[in-house]
Amino acid sequence: xxxxxxxxxxARVVLGILFFVLFFAAxxxxxxxxxxxxxxxxxxxxxxxxxxxxxxxxxxxFDIGITIWRVLGGFVMAALLAVPIGILMGAYKPIEAFLxxxxxxxxxxxxSAFIPLLILxxxxxxxxxxxxxxxxxxxxxxxxxxxxxxxxxxxxxxxALTLGARDRGILARVLVPASAPAIAEIARLVLGWAWTxxxxxELIGSSSGIGHMITDSQALLATGQIIFGIxxxxxIGLISDYLFKSANRWLFPxxxx
Amino acid sequence: MSxxxxxxxxxxxxxxxxxxxxxxxxPTNLGVGDNDFVxxxxxxxxxxxxxxxxxxxxxxxxxxxxxxxxxxxxxPGPDRGMVFQSYTLxxxxxxxxxxxxxxxxxxxxxxxxxxxxDAWIERIGLAGFAHHYxxxxxxxxxxxxxxxxxxxxDPAILLLDEPFGALDNQTRAxxxxxxxxxxxxxAKTVLFVTHDIEEAIFLASRVVVMSARPGRIKADLRIDxxxxxxxxxxxxAEFSALKARLTEEIRAEAxxxxxxx
Ligand SMILES: Nc1ncnc2c1ncn2[C@@H]1O[C@H](COP(=O)(O)OP(=O)(O)OP(=O)(O)O)[C@@H](O)[C@H]1O
Ligand SMILES: [Mg+2]
Numbered sequence: 001x002x003x004x005x006x007x008x009x010x011a012r013v014v015l016g017i018l019f020f021v022l023f024f025a026a027x028x029x030x031x032x033x034x035x036x037x038x039x040x041x042x043x044x045x046x047x048x049x050x051x052x053x054x055x056x057x058x059x060x061x062f063d064i065g066i067t068i069w070r071v072l073g074g075f076v077m078a079a080l081l082a083v084p085i086g087i088l089m090g091a092y093k094p095i096e097a098f099l100x101x102x103x104x105x106x107x108x109x110x111x112s113a114f115i116p117l118l119i120l121x122x123x124x125x126x127x128x129x130x131x132x133x134x135x136x137x138x139x140x141x142x143x144x145x146x147x148x149x150x151x152x153x154x155x156x157x158x159x160a161l162t163l164g165a166r167d168r169g170i171l172a173r174v175l176v177p178a179s180a181p182a183i184a185e186i187a188r189l190v191l192g193w194a195w196t197x198x199x200x201x202e203l204i205g206s207s208s209g210i211g212h213m214i215t216d217s218q219a220l221l222a223t224g225q226i227i228f229g230i231x232x233x234x235x236i237g238l239i240s241d242y243l244f245k246s247a248n249r250w251l252f253p254x255x256x257x
Numbered sequence: 258m259s260x261x262x263x264x265x266x267x268x269x270x271x272x273x274x275x276x277x278x279x280x281x282x283x284p285t286n287l288g289v290g291d292n293d294f295v296x297x298x299x300x301x302x303x304x305x306x307x308x309x310x311x312x313x314x315x316x317x318x319x320x321x322x323x324x325x326x327x328x329x330x331x332x333p334g335p336d337r338g339m340v341f342q343s344y345t346l347x348x349x350x351x352x353x354x355x356x357x358x359x360x361x362x363x364x365x366x367x368x369x370x371x372x373x374x375d376a377w378i379e380r381i382g383l384a385g386f387a388h389h390y391x392x393x394x395x396x397x398x399x400x401x402x403x404x405x406x407x408x409x410x411d412p413a414i415l416l417l418d419e420p421f422g423a424l425d426n427q428t429r430a431x432x433x434x435x436x437x438x439x440x441x442x443x444a445k446t447v448l449f450v451t452h453d454i455e456e457a458i459f460l461a462s463r464v465v466v467m468s469a470r471p472g473r474i475k476a477d478l479r480i481d482x483x484x485x486x487x488x489x490x491x492x493x494a495e496f497s498a499l500k501a502r503l504t505e506e507i508r509a510e511a512x513x514x515x516x517x518x
Binding site: 153155156158159160161162163164165166169173174177178180252253254255 | 313314315333334335337338339341343345347348349350358359361362363390391392403406407410416
């Protein structure tokens with residue numbers, strides 16, 4: 001292996017799948033081999049069966065749908081507010097000086113600790129779940145976008161100035177396009193974190209969603225269901241990552257080779 | 258009659274963490290006439306880029322002033338086009354869109370813009386590359402595009418800061434001929450920074466030599482080689498004599514500069 005040397009696409013796919021195969025092999029070995037009690041860890045087949053039952057008998061597809069909706073809803077709300085603020089912060093130093101200390105402080109407030117408060121304010125309805133995700137995402141996006149925009153190559157800005165660009169032109173025709181791929185990458189990253197917040201929000205005071213199913217299953221000691229729920233989240237994450245990456249390749253061909 | 262006049266221009270950079278301030282440019286006077294091609298020659302660190310950035314309006318002088326067509330320079334503007342040593346094409350724009358950048362900013366209508374861009378792509382020999390991104394171009398092609406991008410704006414003066422510094426010798430020679438061809442045809446006013454003596458003579462109607470830091474203008478030489486110039490002129494006796502003379506001037510400064518470090 002040579003550092004940074006590229007590999008072929010087929011090799012990449014095979015290696016990627018290989019890890020999953022090994023993972024399932026180790027899991028099967030531990031459970032079917034009787035090394036781990038079924039009470040604590042269901043074997044892969046039981047997990048798949050329980051998962052199937054969840055889907056066909058208990059309407060788990062609805063839970064999956066509602067969780068995806070919450071994640072996207074909270075995330076989109078956060079991004080719509082945070083991306084423009086982040087861009088303005090990165091571009092204009094007075095705005096940065098005004099907002100940065102507060103945002104840096106707010107960023108460390110754990111979204112999950114707001115749940116009890118949010119339940120008081122917004123009840124246990126949908127708004128409360130969306131707000132948990134919103135609070136968890138908005139400050140992170142603002143700060144990361146601001147850093148990205150503030151770090152746009154100075155020489156590109158100077159080139160634009162000598163071509164006659166003024167404030168608005170610099171913002172709209174240099175800072176924004178130059179940071180767009182990195183902003184998309186930030187969105188991908190934060191969307192991943194949003195999944196953590198949604199599950200926590202659903203573990204507490206919820207009657208639907210993947211997180212709710214997981215708490216229910218715990219009471220029934222149905223570890224197969226819990227694992228199935230976790231895997232479903234993983235698979236959704238994988239798909240959304242893939243979609244994000246394809247969209248970025250399509251939107252920003254210039255940033256790749 | 259000077260298009261650009263630089264009066265007593267100086268720039269002192271404040272010292273870092275209480276260190277001594279850097280006198281990058283001593284009070285300097287320079288006039289650039291209409292249609293002059295002035296090359297500025299000097300050792301590394303003598304303040305050539307500082308001078309050019311001041312003219313571009315990207316930096317503010319400590320003292321003195323700059324007049325372009327009688328108006329003081331206080332900020333960057335499209336009347337002073339600049340080509341940088343580093344590659345500064347906008348990576349998200351194609352060659353054509355890069356060249357059109359200044360025209361769009363001015364609000365030139367699309368049809369006129371497209372015609373101007375096409376003409377420039379033709380002139381810099383990049384036909385067929387209009388829709389390539391900068392990443393897909395060689396260094397020479399990128400700098401040609403950068404020159405076209407600056408000139409498409411039709412600036413009163415074109416400023417170039419060692420634009421060919423990173424190119425190999427052959428490419429460099431071709432680029433010099435291309436730039437000279439544009440100047441001979443379009444009658445542009447140009448201020449060109451380099452530390453390559455041959456380049457300075459070949460391109461110039463005037464060579465200005467700067468001293469080692471703190472930078473001052475030390476010699477100012479008219480170059481009366483005939484136009485249109487062909488690369489073969491570089492082997493003529495007249496060229497060699499100029500080169501010998503400037504080599505001597507620069508050597509003294511380079512020795513000083515080396516001693517200062
Ligand atoms: N922003 C800055 N802050 C502090 N000092 C600076 C700054 N820019 C330039 N200098 C100093 O000013 C002096 C002149 O720099 P300048 O870049 O103008 O040199 P130059 O003649 O263009 O050199 P080169 O040929 O290597 O490009 C140098 O000593 C440099 O360290
Ligand atoms: Mg320089």
